[in-house]
Amino acid sequence: MNLETIKTPSLIVDFQKMKRNAEWATARAKELNVDLRPHVKTHRSLEIARLQTAGNFGGIMVSTLAEAHFFAAGGFTDITYGVPIERGKFAEAIAVARKIERFAVLSDDAATVRELNEAAKRENARISVFLKTDVGYHRCGVEPGTPEAHEIPRLIADASHLDFAGILTHAGHSYHANTPEKLLAVAHEEHDKMRGLAEALRAEGIAVPTVSIGSTPTFSAIDSLAGVTEFRCGNYIFFDAFQATLGSCSFADCALTVLAAVIHRDPHRRRLVVDAGAVALSKDRGAVEFDPACGYGRVLDTDGTDLNLRIGSLSQEHGEIDVADRETFDRLKVGDRVRVLANHSCLTALQHSHYHVLDGDRIVDRWEINRGW
């Protein structure tokens, strides 16, 4: 099978590019002397998780308990669930914790920590808990310097059926840094605040086994990680147009595209319509803050050459492309195929049920994507 013969729209992962991205991250983690814990929510695929943990310690982060079960069943034994836990998920979290060597959850809420300890006690189980820490993203977490940043670790460390795993943050505000200097400042802030909090907790007699930080933009920018033990990033495995616009990678590193066919051609408006709409691409605008014309994805030809076109608007199954250049318009006929480079690969991947694995010009495999919560 090849890109001319498979059905459209189809999710295509370029194996060699993905492998290079995995090797880049493994080498970078070694250079920075941290354990690499890939966030597998980007792809939710066993094969990709195996590729990116090869040469690393084997731990992964997931974003749903469905993924936790899926990856545990696939042989992964060290998993962190990356969204703060709440009581509705205790029973399932304890069930996963019983199955594997180490399962950790996150919390920034003292009452939840108490309730989780009671639930673990009733079930005669133990579970590891990280303090979810906020270093500037202001999505979840407690900020270093607040009383909670000290009280919650103490509560976890003293709980009869919990183990204090350490402190963990995600510098998601790195996605808004519009210059290399601002990105490096976010990376330094993430590093400094986490190192400072770990030192303060240790000074109070609380053991902090893991100091875990991470996002793909800060991973590409940071120069030193002394005091940090673990780095978690996810998007790097595919990268995407957003990361390339931010400078975390080049457009040539982007491994994920959606193969689409031209289904309509309007010579009067010089507009093409392809069969990849919002359901195949997602409606993520990606780097619209930095590139207002980014649309819903860059259009490449089947061999990956940028046609300098964007998906300008989307409906469920239709993607519309305005083509300024006459020669390009004349070249593309109904039935011709193009590849759309995703703005945000994590969201695009999860619109699909499987990857078509492209190696050179052949589709060599088909990998399942885990879905749901």
Ligand SMILES: Cc1ncc(COP(=O)(O)O)c(C=O)c1O
């Ligand atoms: C808690 C947590 N850790 C790590 C990551 C990985 O970030 P990235 O995909 O930028 O590498 C995310 C991404 O959303 C996250 O939510």
